[in-house]
Amino acid sequence: MKLEDVSKRYGDAVALYPTNLSVESGETTVLIGPSGCGKSTLLRLMIRLIEPDSGSIEFDGKPVTPDNINALRRQIGYVIQEGGLFPHLTARANVLLMARHIGKAEEETHNRLLELSELTRFSEKLLPRYPVELSGGQRQRVSLMRALMLSPELLLLDEPLGALDPLVRASLQKDLKEIFTRLGQTVLFVTHDLAEAIYFADEIVLLNEGRIVQKGTITDLRERPADLFVTEFINAQRGIASL
Amino acid sequence: MNRIRKTEKQERAGNHESAKSKQFLRFRIPWVPNFLLIFSCVPAFLIHSSSAADVVIGSKKFTESYVLGEIAKRTLTEAGIPAEHRQGMGGSIILWEALRGGQIDAYPEYTGTIATEILKSDSNVSPDQVRDSLEKLGVGMTAPLGFNNTYALVMRRSEAQRLGIRTISDLQRYPELKFGLTHEFLDRQDGWRPLRQRYALPQQNVVGIDHALGYSALANGSIAVKDAYSTDAKIEQNDLVVLEDDLHFFPKYEAVFLFRSSKHADAIAALRRLEGTLDETRMIRLNAEAERTKNYTRAADLYFNLGAALAPRPSGHSGPSHFEDSFLRKLTRWTLRHLELAGFSLLLSIIVGIPLGIVASRGGAVGQVILGSAGVVQTIPSLALLALLVPLPFFGISVRTAIAALFLYGLLPIVRNTATGLQDIPRALRESAVALGLSPIARLWEVYLPMASRSILSGIKTSAVINIGTATLAALIGAGGLGEPIISGLNLNDHVTILEGAVPAAVLALLVQWSFDLLDRVLIPRGLRL
Numbered sequence: 001m002k003l004e005d006v007s008k009r010y011g012d013a014v015a016l017y018p019t020n021l022s023v024e025s026g027e028t029t030v031l032i033g034p035s036g037c038g039k040s041t042l043l044r045l046m047i048r049l050i051e052p053d054s055g056s057i058e059f060d061g062k063p064v065t066p067d068n069i070n071a072l073r074r075q076i077g078y079v080i081q082e083g084g085l086f087p088h089l090t091a092r093a094n095v096l097l098m099a100r101h102i103g104k105a106e107e108e109t110h111n112r113l114l115e116l117s118e119l120t121r122f123s124e125k126l127l128p129r130y131p132v133e134l135s136g137g138q139r140q141r142v143s144l145m146r147a148l149m150l151s152p153e154l155l156l157l158d159e160p161l162g163a164l165d166p167l168v169r170a171s172l173q174k175d176l177k178e179i180f181t182r183l184g185q186t187v188l189f190v191t192h193d194l195a196e197a198i199y200f201a202d203e204i205v206l207l208n209e210g211r212i213v214q215k216g217t218i219t220d221l222r223e224r225p226a227d228l229f230v231t232e233f234i235n236a237q238r239g240i241a242s243l
Numbered sequence: 244m245n246r247i248r249k250t251e252k253q254e255r256a257g258n259h260e261s262a263k264s265k266q267f268l269r270f271r272i273p274w275v276p277n278f279l280l281i282f283s284c285v286p287a288f289l290i291h292s293s294s295a296a297d298v299v300i301g302s303k304k305f306t307e308s309y310v311l312g313e314i315a316k317r318t319l320t321e322a323g324i325p326a327e328h329r330q331g332m333g334g335s336i337i338l339w340e341a342l343r344g345g346q347i348d349a350y351p352e353y354t355g356t357i358a359t360e361i362l363k364s365d366s367n368v369s370p371d372q373v374r375d376s377l378e379k380l381g382v383g384m385t386a387p388l389g390f391n392n393t394y395a396l397v398m399r400r401s402e403a404q405r406l407g408i409r410t411i412s413d414l415q416r417y418p419e420l421k422f423g424l425t426h427e428f429l430d431r432q433d434g435w436r437p438l439r440q441r442y443a444l445p446q447q448n449v450v451g452i453d454h455a456l457g458y459s460a461l462a463n464g465s466i467a468v469k470d471a472y473s474t475d476a477k478i479e480q481n482d483l484v485v486l487e488d489d490l491h492f493f494p495k496y497e498a499v500f501l502f503r504s505s506k507h508a509d510a511i512a513a514l515r516r517l518e519g520t521l522d523e524t525r526m527i528r529l530n531a532e533a534e535r536t537k538n539y540t541r542a543a544d545l546y547f548n549l550g551a552a553l554a555p556r557p558s559g560h561s562g563p564s565h566f567e568d569s570f571l572r573k574l575t576r577w578t579l580r581h582l583e584l585a586g587f588s589l590l591l592s593i594i595v596g597i598p599l600g601i602v603a604s605r606g607g608a609v610g611q612v613i614l615g616s617a618g619v620v621q622t623i624p625s626l627a628l629l630a631l632l633v634p635l636p637f638f639g640i641s642v643r644t645a646i647a648a649l650f651l652y653g654l655l656p657i658v659r660n661t662a663t664g665l666q667d668i669p670r671a672l673r674e675s676a677v678a679l680g681l682s683p684i685a686r687l688w689e690v691y692l693p694m695a696s697r698s699i700l701s702g703i704k705t706s707a708v709i710n711i712g713t714a715t716l717a718a719l720i721g722a723g724g725l726g727e728p729i730i731s732g733l734n735l736n737d738h739v740t741i742l743e744g745a746v747p748a749a750v751l752a753l754l755v756q757w758s759f760d761l762l763d764r765v766l767i768p769r770g771l772r773l
Contacts, residue, residue, distance in 0.1 A: 047678050055677035084675030088693045097689065098679050130770035146679075183451030 001046060001154055001188070006055030008041055015041045017210045018055060023154065028180055028187040032209035034233070039190045042207070043158050046188070047078055060153065062136040070230065077147025081162045083139040085131040090144045092127040095149055102150075116145040127234075137168035144176070148183075155180075157189045158236055161196070173199060176190040194237035206230060269736030298510050304331040304719075304730075306533050307392065307474060307498075307526065311351035315500060315514060322513040331658035333633075334427075335719050340634050342501060349502035351516060353392060355494040357384070357501070359432045372585035383504040383511065386518040387497035387596070388447075390526045392473055394428065394493045395655055397463060397471040409443050410489040414468070418445035423452040433494055435470075442494050453733060472496075474523055476531035489618035502681050521546070566584065569741075581724035584717050585710040585755075588646045591595030593704050596697065599654070599660020601687065616661065618654040625652065625716050628688050633720060645724075645728040653706035653714055659670030660702025664695030696767050704759040711752045715744065725751070 005018040016038040023029050031039040042052050044146050047055060048069045059066045059072050061212075085094050092113070099109040117124050122141040122231055140160055147155060150202045160176075161169045177200060179186055189200050198218045206221065207212045214226035298319055302312030311329045319326035329347060334336055335356050342346045354373065358364050362376050377384050396411055403409070406417060406481060415418065428434045429451050440445070446468075452460060456468045458477050471478060498521070500514050521529075527544075533542035544582040599617070603610040623631075628648045668691060676690040692699070718726030725744040734741030764772070 002633070030717060039514060044674075051675050070680045070682060076678075076680075078678040080671055080675065082671055084671050084678075085692065086672060086675070086690055086770075088696075088770045090770065098681065101685050101689070130773055132773045133769065169702055 003042075003046070003050055003172060004053045004058075005188055006042075006045055007015060008045060008050060008053055008238075009015055011042040014210050015036055016045070019212055021205065021212065023186060023188050024203070025186050025200040026184050027191060028185075028200050028203060030189045030191060030201035031205050032117040032197045033192065033213075035192065036173055036209075038157055038210040039207050041191055041210075043188065047073060047076055047156060053110055069074045073152055074102065075153045076142075077142045078148075079140070079147045079154040079155070079160045081159045081172060083131070083136075083143035085146070087131050090128050091122075091134065092129055092143055094131070094142060095127075095145045097146070099202065112151075113145070116148055119148075119182070120145050135168070136164050140172060144179075145231075150177075153186060154216050155185055155187045157187065159190055159192070162191075164209045176200070192236065206233065208233075251484040254613075262561070277315060296325045297508065298324055298349065299327060299333050299347045300328045300441035301350035302328065302330050303335065303338055303340055303350070305574055306530050306539075307472075308351050309539045310529050310533050310542045310546075311388075311500075313539045314517065314546050315349060317543055317547065318517060319510060319513050322516075323510065324507075324513060325407060332525055338635055341502075342503065343380070344636075345503070345507040348510070349500050352501045353495040353496040353499060354387070355433065357394065357499075358494065359450050361712045366510060366630055372611030376506065377501070380744050382502050383502050384763075385500045385502070385507075385515050387499055387516055388418060389519045389521040391495055391497050391499075391521075392472050392474040392526070393488075393496040394433075395471050395473050395485045395488070396468055396483055396714075397461070398468050399464075400482045400484045402467060403484045403486070404454075408486065410487040411438075411444075411492070412448070412489050414444055414486070415442065418447070420446055420448070420467040421459050421465070422446055422449040422468045423457045424449060425454045425457065426451045428470040438492055441490055445527065455733065455757050474526045474530060476534055480531070481528070484591050494712070574743070574747060575727045577723065577727055577744065578751065580722075581711070581714050581726075581748070581751065583708065584642070584649060584722060588649030588714075589653055589703070589707050589710055591650040592657050592710075593644070593703060595650075596654050596702075596706075601665065602660040603658055603662040604664075604768055610662070614659060617658045620651045620656045625713050626650075626719065629716065629720055642717075642722045645714070645722035649710050649713055649717070653710050656702040656705040656709070657699070658702075660698045660705070661695065664698025665691055667698065668694050693768050694771070697727050697763070697771060699764060700759070700763055704756065707755045707759060711755055715748055715771050 002022040003019055006016065006020075007014070008016045009074070016089075019038075019042065021042065031042060033039050041050070045052050045053060046059075048064060048066075053132065057231040060075070062068065062072075064072055085091070085191075086097070087128065089097065095113060096109055099112070113127075116122075117127065120141040121140065122145060126134065130144070143160070161172055164172065173196065179185070180200075187200070189197075190199055191200075199216070203215060204218060204221060205215045208229050214221055214230050221230055221234060225234075267627050298314045300312045300319075302308040309330055312330060316326045316328040332341060332347075335352070338347070338350045338352070339361050352361075354370065357373055357377070358368050362368075362373065364372075364376070374384055396414075398408060398417065406413075408414060408417070413538075424435055429436075429449075435449070439446075452466070452469070458481060460466045461469050462481060471483070471485070472679060477483070478485060496568070500517065502511060502514055529542050529545055533539050534546055536542070537709070614700070620628075625648065628651065629644065632638045632644045632647055638647060654683075658765040672694070673691070676686045681689065714724050715726030717724050717730050718730045725748040728740050728744035730742065730744075732738065734743075
């Protein structure tokens with residue numbers, strides 16, 4: 001996934017200044033920054049939930065256009081904070097929705113489902129349940145299964161753990177990391193939590209007020225901050241963590 | 244409605260059902276999702292019926308017109324011409340449009356009404372001028388049948404004597420008298436306003452009241468003066484006096500038959516045989532007989548052998564068990580027709596309303612226009628909507644018109660609930676459906692519509708209940724249903740008859756409500772009900 005000079009504004013408010021970003025295959029890139037910095041906008045632009053005002057987006061070497069976007073979306077998994085599960089469908093139906101839509105063989109999808117339920121540690125017995133009958137953590141696991149169902153090349157996660165309590169969150173973090181490693185998955189992860197970013201990231205991308213301030217490892221950010229904001233952001237989060 | 248008289252429980256005549264030929268249509272729409280299929284399974288709806296008879300006689304919705312219609316039918320039949328009588332189709336304009344549109348071939352009318360209401364001319368034009376004007380429109384007119392059924396003002400005999408009122412001019416001296424006039428008389432070109440002007444009547448206390456209810460109001464003293472018709476059987480029955488039209492204000496209302504000039508000469512000749520054969524006394528007797536027995540065929544029979552059959556019989560022309568039987572049959576027929584009207588219009592509302600709701604849910608100018616127009620339709624009174632549809636070429640006096648009106652009424656709740664149901668889907672879920680890569684149609688089918696199903700179904704439920712209620716008005720244009728006894732009863736001021744229709748209609752509305760509550764459990768996905 002490669003973005004060149006992509007920008008977005010809402011009326012007079014600039015959500016994202018012209019920005020370049022590429023996500024490296026097999027790596028986990030974390031977008032981090034304060035609320036309203038443009039990290040979710042960037043993610044939503046990639047999957048074309050919103051249209052960019054300028055710039056071009058390439059996926060797998062091909063430009064993303066309205067014509068091919070639906071095909072490309074099937075190669076991209078997407079998980080949001082509240083899971084985005086459809087309440088009228090069971091966990092199983094949520095996971096299988098897309099596979100059925102494109103007419104995948106029943107046996108293949110069934111095997112994939114079992115594989116994923118083991119991978120995400122989601123008990124098969126819970127598959128017939130509806131989203132309201134599941135806990136927040138369980139719902140995120142189902143959402144992850146749904147995103148991984150078609151073996152996407154890229155997984156986009158928009159604060160997937162943001163609404164969970166700390167214990168559930170910690171165990172999911174551990175499981176997610178394991179899953180990414182096992183699958184060699186290319187991941188773009190949005191969070192506002194520095195500790196989480198450090199835990200997952202091969203590369204951290206720090207945004208502020210619609211611009212990328214710095215890209216690099218946590219060591220780069222700590223030892224070679226691009227400007228004062230980088231230092232402030234890191235210190236603020238560390239300050240709270242050390243309380 | 245023009246010159247509405249007491250409307251009879253026309254079903255008791257029980258003679259017109261067999262003459263109606265019915266055309267059944269089965270509707271199946273292959274693409275409707277499973278929760279719509281339920282509705283499309285409501286079987287076989289009646290569509291406009293066309294007649295097998297050579298001549299179709301229409302009549303207005305009051306006793307005298309029914310009786311005249313029956314007399315014409317029998318006259319034609321005896322002349323060897325198969326005839327059908329469509330009873331109580333509505334008021335003058337409705338009958339006139341039906342005649343012009345060829346849905347009926349003849350109906351009884353009054354010269355005054357023809358001049359003022361139909362030809363919109365002065366009421367004093369000569370019969371020859373009227374005949375000429377009609378001929379240009381392809382309509383023929385018989386000579387007068389022999390009686391003048393004009394408007395009149397009536398009072399209780401006791402009160403008129405006490406106050407010394409004999410003529411309409413005498414009313415000038417009593418400005419405090421309360422008038423209860425029919426809505427039609429209040430609005431007619433030859434009605435209340437010019438009458439008041441001509442006689443310089445000072446009364447301020449004038450209310451509009453239904454004709455039959457007006458007689459009760461007159462009897463219990465809540466009004467002192469009302470409008471009536473000079474051949475009205477009620478005048479004698481209620482001991483009323485007709486005030487003399489001393490300034491000769493009211494035009495002549497001589498009964499005639501209007502017919503399509505293109506009709507076969509034999510049929511026209513048969514109708515002409517009725518000319519000059521009915522004087523006022525005779526007509527009053529026929530009217531009284533029809534009202535007493537609720538049987539128009541019988542009253543019409545009297546015309547043919549007046550004398551022998553006139554001797555009053557013990558009350559009830561049939562045994563109680565026979566009555567029970569035929570009441571159940573009638574009730575079944577009304578109810579089935581009612582369900583057909585409400586069900587078929589609901590089905591149309593669903594088929595049209597849900598797509599409109601989907602478009603409207605996207606907002607923008609188009610959405611505003613859709614919701615706006617559906618809302619405007621809702622504000623038109625149902626009677627007015629019927630009256631607006633009747634003159635249109637495709638509609639006229641038919642079941643179609645009733646279904647079209649009900650369909651328009653049922654639209655708004657479905658459109659609005661579909662639109663809001665879709666708009667209420669949280670953005671995150673809508674985006675999830677997009678991000679998954681579902682095609683727009685699949686998003687709608689697999690995600691959005693099921694998620695909005697509760698709202699859509701509640702819109703359909705609202706429409707269904709409204710339709711059951713509004714369908715009672717279909718009887719006004721002769722489309723039948725449970726409104727038939729209600730409107731007859733209203734015109735007769737007969738509470739039992741009103742209840743014969745009102746109670747089943749209320750029960751039906753409740754049943755529909757309950758069955759939709761059950762349907763909710765089947766059609767709304769379980770995940771949304773937990």
